[in-house]
Amino acid sequence: MKLLSRLIPSSGMRQVPKSVTVHAVLLAYTVIALFPIIVVVINAFKERRAIFRDPLGLPDSDSFTLVGFQQVLLRSDFGLYSWNSLVVTILAVGLVLLLGAMAAWALTEYKFKGNLLITFLFAMGIMIPIRLGTVSILSLMVSLDLVNTLTALVLVYIAQGLPLAVYILSEFVRTIPKELTEAARCDSVSEYKIFFCVILPLLKPAMATVAVFTMIPIWNDLWFPLILAPGEETRTITLGVQQFVGQYVTDWNSVLSALTLAIVPVLILYTIFSRQLIRGLTSGAVK
Amino acid sequence: MNPSNQHDEKKPFPWHLVFFLGPGLLIYVVFSVYPLLDTLVLSLYNEQQGQTSFIGLQNFITLVTDDTWSQAFWNALGNNFKFFAIHMLVQNPIGLLLAVLLSSPKLRLSGTYRTLIFMPTMLSVVIIGFVWQLLLSPIWGISENFLYSIGLGQYFDAWLGKESSALITLAFISVWQFVGIPMMLIYATLLNIPDDIVDASVVDGANSFQTFWHIKLPLILPTIAMVSILTFVANFNAFELIYAVKGALAGPDFSTDLMGTFFYRTFFGFQLQQGSASMGAAVATLMFLIILMGVMLFLFFIQRRIQRFQF
Numbered sequence: 371m372k373l374l375s376r377l378i379p380s381s382g383m384r385q386v387p388k389s390v391t392v393h394a395v396l397l398a399y400t401v402i403a404l405f406p407i408i409v410v411v412i413n414a415f416k417e418r419r420a421i422f423r424d425p426l427g428l429p430d431s432d433s434f435t436l437v438g439f440q441q442v443l444l445r446s447d448f449g450l451y452s453w454n455s456l457v458v459t460i461l462a463v464g465l466v467l468l469l470g471a472m473a474a475w476a477l478t479e480y481k482f483k484g485n486l487l488i489t490f491l492f493a494m495g496i497m498i499p500i501r502l503g504t505v506s507i508l509s510l511m512v513s514l515d516l517v518n519t520l521t522a523l524v525l526v527y528i529a530q531g532l533p534l535a536v537y538i539l540s541e542f543v544r545t546i547p548k549e550l551t552e553a554a555r556c557d558s559v560s561e562y563k564i565f566f567c568v569i570l571p572l573l574k575p576a577m578a579t580v581a582v583f584t585m586i587p588i589w590n591d592l593w594f595p596l597i598l599a600p601g602e603e604t605r606t607i608t609l610g611v612q613q614f615v616g617q618y619v620t621d622w623n624s625v626l627s628a629l630t631l632a633i634v635p636v637l638i639l640y641t642i643f644s645r646q647l648i649r650g651l652t653s654g655a656v657k
Numbered sequence: 658m659n660p661s662n663q664h665d666e667k668k669p670f671p672w673h674l675v676f677f678l679g680p681g682l683l684i685y686v687v688f689s690v691y692p693l694l695d696t697l698v699l700s701l702y703n704e705q706q707g708q709t710s711f712i713g714l715q716n717f718i719t720l721v722t723d724d725t726w727s728q729a730f731w732n733a734l735g736n737n738f739k740f741f742a743i744h745m746l747v748q749n750p751i752g753l754l755l756a757v758l759l760s761s762p763k764l765r766l767s768g769t770y771r772t773l774i775f776m777p778t779m780l781s782v783v784i785i786g787f788v789w790q791l792l793l794s795p796i797w798g799i800s801e802n803f804l805y806s807i808g809l810g811q812y813f814d815a816w817l818g819k820e821s822s823a824l825i826t827l828a829f830i831s832v833w834q835f836v837g838i839p840m841m842l843i844y845a846t847l848l849n850i851p852d853d854i855v856d857a858s859v860v861d862g863a864n865s866f867q868t869f870w871h872i873k874l875p876l877i878l879p880t881i882a883m884v885s886i887l888t889f890v891a892n893f894n895a896f897e898l899i900y901a902v903k904g905a906l907a908g909p910d911f912s913t914d915l916m917g918t919f920f921y922r923t924f925f926g927f928q929l930q931q932g933s934a935s936m937g938a939a940v941a942t943l944m945f946l947i948i949l950m951g952v953m954l955f956l957f958f959i960q961r962r963i964q965r966f967q968f
Contacts, residue, residue, distance in 0.1 A: 469681035503692030
């Protein structure tokens with residue numbers, strides 16, 4: 371409480387009420403932000419009757435059940451959907467990081483004809499959503515025979531993630547002292563070695579930020595899985611949940627459990643990486 | 658190579674450049690730049706049973722004036738502006754308020770609040786849509802009971818099901834989910850304001866409201882402008898929330914139709930209407946132009962006007 375009351379040091383008498391107000395507002399909003407998610411998660415573990423009788427109560431020994439989860443796992447291939455999402459996200463993010471770092475390095479380090487044009491081309495991609503090209507992306511994937519493959523998703527997500535990655539990593543490459551690369555060149559180290567042995571390790575912190583920014587939209591995307599890979603075998607978790615909930619909309623246990631299965635892993639990952647993410651958001655990453 | 662002429666050493670074909678830039682640029686051009694340009698071109702053609710013919714701006718004229726198309730188009734566009742307006746009027750002020758509170762000096766638990774309030778932003782729009790659909794469902798009655806418990810029970814309605822309130826309700830769900838983004842970005846800017854400036858105003862006798870209004874607000878205007886353009890692009894590209902909660906038909910009676918869902922229906926067809934690639938391309942082109950105009954407006958007008966406040 372002592373720390374609380376020292377919140378606003380210079381305003382004398384109004385110290386305590388002010389800090390209390392600040393905490394009250396923030397706490398209230400935290401409740402608003404979390405309440406819907408918590409309600410869904412706790413009800414996923416309750417019997418149908420308890421869901422309706424006492425929606426806000428925690429599951430007890432009477433009402434506890436896992437029947438919803440059993441139904442979800444029985445009726446749909448949640449393991450496969452999660453695996454698909456995982457494969458697509460890891461491949462796409464990994465390649466965005468590697469190719470993005472290489473492109474950012476080339477665009478900031480070397481002077482060549484077309485440099486400005488290519489930088490501009492990438493910059494456009496930050497603001498113009500790739501979705502607007504969907505009509506042609508689909509026909510392109512049809513002609514490449516990639517419809518209903520995870521490859522199609524990975525390729526599109528790389529194209530979607532690269533612009534921001536190149537932008538953030540370029541900003542970062544500029545902060546690396548020139549002397550470092552000049553010294554390496556004087557020792558006639560090859561350009562490839564300079565990048566992979568000197569530059570790439572230095573880019574790690576920036577790459578972590580880019581990884582988080584790239585990962586979230588890919589994992590959560592519905593649009594491209596729906597259009598490019600709607601087949602049972604290639605369904606991602608977001609599309610899988612969407613289809614499942616649409617199909618079993620009246621089975622409350624199943625719906626709540628399916629949503630919980632989609633929410634909980636993300637929240638666990640978020641709690642682990644939130645520091646990284648927030649540091650990325652609040653540092654120079656977004657200028 | 659002439660070894661005596663060291664300046665010419667870089668002349669051989671720059672293979673390293675191809676190696677570094679090639680793969681990324683190739684994927685980006687093939688799967689993003691080319692499809693976008695191809696879509697813009699396709700919007701000038703008419704495609705029927707595999708036959709394509711150049712028809713100039715006819716698709717756009719049809720969209721804007723033809724009876725069967727124009728009504729849906731103007732409806733979606735109007736709804737999209739409403740959707741955006743609600744975000745601007747609700748999401749950004751709440752985000753600003755939370756950021757200001759979070760940045761109060763010596764605030765305990767600020768990291769925890771920040772992490773928890775940002776949590777919904779991380780989840781898929783689809784999941785959030787379903788969660789709120791359940792919470793607002795009259796069958797479950799959670800919202801209804803809550804409103805009764807605070808004495809506002811008579812105001813409860815099946816908001817998502819009514820033509821007059823469905824779009825507003827969906828906009829509020831989206832605001833609820835994404836309020837973390839303006840909060841974080843504004844918070845970051847507030848943290849970067851040098852202490853001397855704030856101290857100086859306190860020494861000059863400004864109270865905390867005056868300090869905020871005259872010192873901090875001008876400094877976070879560029880961030881607010883950036884948040885606004887991010888919101889604009891995201892809103893005019895929104896699809897998932899409507900599709901998850903209301904389906905591709907964006908009911909009731911298209912009252913929640915946005916450009917994203919309109920684009921989807923035009924391209925893939927619905928009920929009796931056949932999907933059309935060229936018509937879909939025309940809708941995408943219009944979306945492109947709207948987003949481009951928003952971005953231009955931001956870059957040339959807003960950005961220039963607020964630059965004098967930057968350090």
